[in-house]
Amino acid sequence: MKRKNKILKFLIIAIFILAGMATLKFIQPEKIPNDYTIILVNEKHAIPENYNPKLTQLSNGIYIDSKIYPDLQKMFDDARNDGVYPVVSEGYRTHEQQYQMMKDKINSFINEGYSGNEAERLAKNWVAEVGKSEHELGLAVDINADLLYSSDEEVYSWLADNAYKYGFILRYPPDKEDITGIDYEPWHYRYVGIDTALEIYEQQITLEEYLS
Ligand SMILES: [Zn+2]
Numbered sequence: 001m002k003r004k005n006k007i008l009k010f011l012i013i014a015i016f017i018l019a020g021m022a023t024l025k026f027i028q029p030e031k032i033p034n035d036y037t038i039i040l041v042n043e044k045h046a047i048p049e050n051y052n053p054k055l056t057q058l059s060n061g062i063y064i065d066s067k068i069y070p071d072l073q074k075m076f077d078d079a080r081n082d083g084v085y086p087v088v089s090e091g092y093r094t095h096e097q098q099y100q101m102m103k104d105k106i107n108s109f110i111n112e113g114y115s116g117n118e119a120e121r122l123a124k125n126w127v128a129e130v131g132k133s134e135h136e137l138g139l140a141v142d143i144n145a146d147l148l149y150s151s152d153e154e155v156y157s158w159l160a161d162n163a164y165k166y167g168f169i170l171r172y173p174p175d176k177e178d179i180t181g182i183d184y185e186p187w188h189y190r191y192v193g194i195d196t197a198l199e200i201y202e203q204q205i206t207l208e209e210y211l212s
Pocket residue numbers: 090135140141142187188189
């Protein structure tokens with residue numbers, strides 16, 4: 001009798017553990033691919049909780065994923081040789097910084113007279129929710145012009161033609177808003193590695209399409 005109880009107890013515990021594992025698997029966000037530089041992050045794919053980028057700090061204080069640093073550096077050197085002067089204006093953001101950005105945007109809409117619910121809805125059109133911004137990966141950079149020497153348009157145009165050679169893609173193109181869910185952002189570049197960037201550039205597709 002005692003032995004039977006023990007077996008029963010063991011079975012019940014085993015079922016609980018297995019059920020727990022199944023639930024965990026179910027709610028687990030995006031898995032980190034073998035080549036982590038092609039990880040998909042958007043409204044439907046959140047950054048895994050165990051994602052922990054290795055960072056490098058740029059001379060202007062902004063952090064980026066260490067892996068993208070050499071190619072970013074080379075891209076900027078070559079741009080300058082072509083007479084175009086880019087600067088990184090946004091790089092890695094912590095989850096706390098992303099949360100704060102969202103909070104600030106909601107408050108700015110509330111200050112404009114919108115209700116809390118409306119402000120939240122509107123803010124989501126402008127700012128990604130926590131865990132859903134590529135900036136929280138460290139693999140995305142916003143690139144603008146050093147306005148002493150270049151215009152933003154010159155920089156955006158140079159990047160659109162050349163960034164893929166260094167492993168960066170224009171992540172939110174003008175005609176792909178229905179796929180990316182984000183309005184055209186000529187400044188937002190995402191590192192995916194040189195081979196992937198070339199494929200995406202040549203086929204004129206998005207990261208969503210490349211991975212589907
Ligand atoms: Zn950006």
